Amino acid sequence: MRNDPDVAIVGTGPNGLAAAVTMARSGLRVALYEQDEEIGGGLRTKALFDDDVVHDICAAVHPMAGASPFFRAFDLAARGVELRHPAISYAHPLDHGRAALAHRDLEETCAGLGPDGPRWRRLMEPLLEHSAGVVDIILSDQRALPRDVRAASVLARHTLVHGTRLASRGFRTEEARALLTGVAAHAVGRLPSLASGAVAMLLGHLAHSSGWPLPRGGSARIAEALAADVRAHGGVFHTGQRIDDLRELGRPKAVLLDIGPKAFRRLAQGRLPAGYARSLARFRYGPGAAKADFLVSDPIPWANPDVGRAGTVHLGGSQAQMWHQETRTARGIATDEPFVLVVDPAVADPGRARPGKRPVWAYAHVPNGDPTDPLELVRSRIERYAPGFTDTVIAQRGISARDYERYNPNYVGGDISAGAMTLTQSVLRPTPRLDPYRTPLRGVYLCSASTPPGPGVHGMTGYLAARSALRREFGIRTPAPLAPHD
Template sequence: MTRADVAVVGSGPNGLAAAVTMARAGLSVHVHEQAATVGGGLRGEALFDSEIWHDVCAAVHPMAAASAFFREFDLAARGVALLQPPITYAHPLDGDAAAFAYHDLDRTCDRLGPDGYRWRQLMAPLVRHSAGVTDFLLSGQRSLPHDFAVPLLLGPRLLGHYLGVNGLRTEAARALLTGVAAHAMGRLPSLPAGAIALLLGHLAHAAGWPLPQGGSVRIAKALADDLRAHGGMVHTGHRVTDLAELDAPVIMLDTTPRGLLALAGDRLPPRYRRALDRFHYGPGAAKADLLVSEPIPWACPEVGRAGTVHLGGIRAAMLAAENAAARGEAGEEPFVLVVDPAVTDPGRAVGGRRPVWAYAHVPNGDIRDPVPLITRRIERYAPGFADTVIAARGVPAAEYQTYNPNYPGGDIGAGAVTLTQSVFRPVPAWNPYRTPLPGVYLCSASTPPGPSVHGMCGHLAARAALRREFNMPTAPHLGPKDGTIVAERPRRTS
């Protein structure tokens, strides 16, 4: 292989964010991806119909609109339209009842009736400080916040969520917030799940929960195009099995700790290896991709205007289902997330046919076919849905790591989101990205700030490597207007 300043293993959003950051600093960067195409969780396929595109993993991207990395990278200026759904998310209840989070906070509060005032108290201050809240929670928690009001806002709200959903009293409002907390894919209630609920919950009324027009792959393409524009190279279709294959003084690994162990072998110190072995993986996601003949026939028609739909029933039912999955118990009524992309992006529907994207939260390594499980859950709130299904493909949690090795047992978060692992990912360290091997860094969602398509794990890891390895304390410009590369390449300092 041609020698480079930096080799990146894995081309998920964090691997690409690390590569873009390094290339923007004037370094030669080579990305190595075992799949035929780049993107990791951003990839898509035409599974059943050449005209219908399915997002194989991620579909909705609040962090692509909100994170510091993507705010500066500016997807919109690169032709990636982030489309806002008519309703940010919905939570059906039994019968034709449902709760709704609109982009408009006032409308949301009006629909929540007696809990509207409490929802406003919970969310409005976070919306006013949205950039500060997002940057603090996606910072890795190793620096002072830019907005010092943020910890004061988050502290009592996190405690209130952990103790009792911040005073919400109606089943609709309690379900609306608990459904967002369930994105943590772990035990409920918990402080990390509360942080996710507050982050995603307030973003529903701020930057929103958009879908990229044309599918998630558009984000991956924008990142890869920028990398190539700044001299980077992408090698696909080859799995790197040993660090010795990489001819670069600095290596960025968009892998889990298991991936690092497999690549480094006995070169890692025994104590560090044992710490990586103790890294805990969370419950799994079981995915169903469906091709349907019409919009989902929700019992409450307004649910059909939501970009994301949470199926979990009332708060007590969600707590029971998520805690059972965390204990490894396979239930018949799991928490399910559903997206009909054509609701937000009508071009995703062709000739009446449209894709439906759905995840079920199940125990890690669950082997069940998720299609009947998910279909039954949708049918409960949308009678007749099964009759609209033209074709379906299920990926059990146990098989998801075949698609992406960063999803062991179906853990799409690349590591359990526990209190300890929310900060100490993958091991307790001031610089969690640096490994004991000279020049080798982890940059995956197994590092802070953890899962989601925000690019911050890769960007922060690249910043750490630039400071230590190339004596570059200042982050490179990421915006699209400056297409230049620095005239003189940085030199390694160690």
């Protein structure tokens, strides 16, 4: 007699884990399969150079973990995951020691932006007033009309302004323009665009509300909390097990795949309908991310000391420079001055540092599939705004965009967004279907960041895909509560 689970989940990134939590809490027998020896996907934390200092391998800062409906219900704090908040959510240094600072406190931010302070307030206050509605719209399946019409109106209006060339007129000062454009660059694609405008509205206002926190001890703490809940409800993990054919999973009633379209076509082994297969083949990938990890002796010596109080630092220069560089990168043209994100985790989590040793995390945006080791690019970008940084480096490691796909097959060509973040593809990912998670194969669902609402550590893709499978395969319309005591 076969002993297949009710649900098989391939991939244990945040979405695979969120799907497993949702399914297991509904009383189903869940088995998860991970090709790596460690679970977590983009939530892995490892000691790279020194046993006492750990580095986040992919994601380090988690603005959506504090705002996501899934994680709000799951209650990370009650499960021992402490989200640490820096005083300054993010900073954007400019030449000659200038810098724009997004404090968690809106008023302090406005005060620091001088003549653009009132404009920043007029942009952020309506978003903050309707924050829950804005978050629910963006972190949804993108298939239903928004419940909060006012939030939708505010979001649409501001996105149209700041996601187009009109953004050059939104602020008077170079500091304010750069501060918002650096957030828009998290869309990892052409600038400006409506998709990047929506990203700027979401992440920009969260900097002044639930913040841009870092989990104490590293991103793996989030994965560990999710996995602990899965195991507590009977879920079983199979690590170091690569799945090459869906038939290897036996006969579960539902299969949820935390993988992208490229990997799905491989696992389906030619069983997908021709039209659907062609649609998946048309799925576009965006620019890549090249990662640099440093072990340093001292805090980053920013020319503007206030930048050292920020949890995240954007290095991209002026708005015009970022528009130019990011658009060239999206077109596949390499640049000597890429947009770079930098995080010194010990700023928010001092326990991550040891005497004379601390981790530094950095990404550079590069063309998809770029094979270049990013260390020199990233180090020179940091050095421009933090002279003397190179002298603090004890050890370093670079991962090219091409190699990032080897680490995680979902990052095709190094695309950590798991698909280009254009307006159309942000909504209709991976294919234009009414239920974006359900596939033509019976009982098989996609739950990766290649489906709505897209990239980020929010768990909503896994949660929404699990709800679809619960309803269609098991007749469960109301999933079990997610809170610890439930």
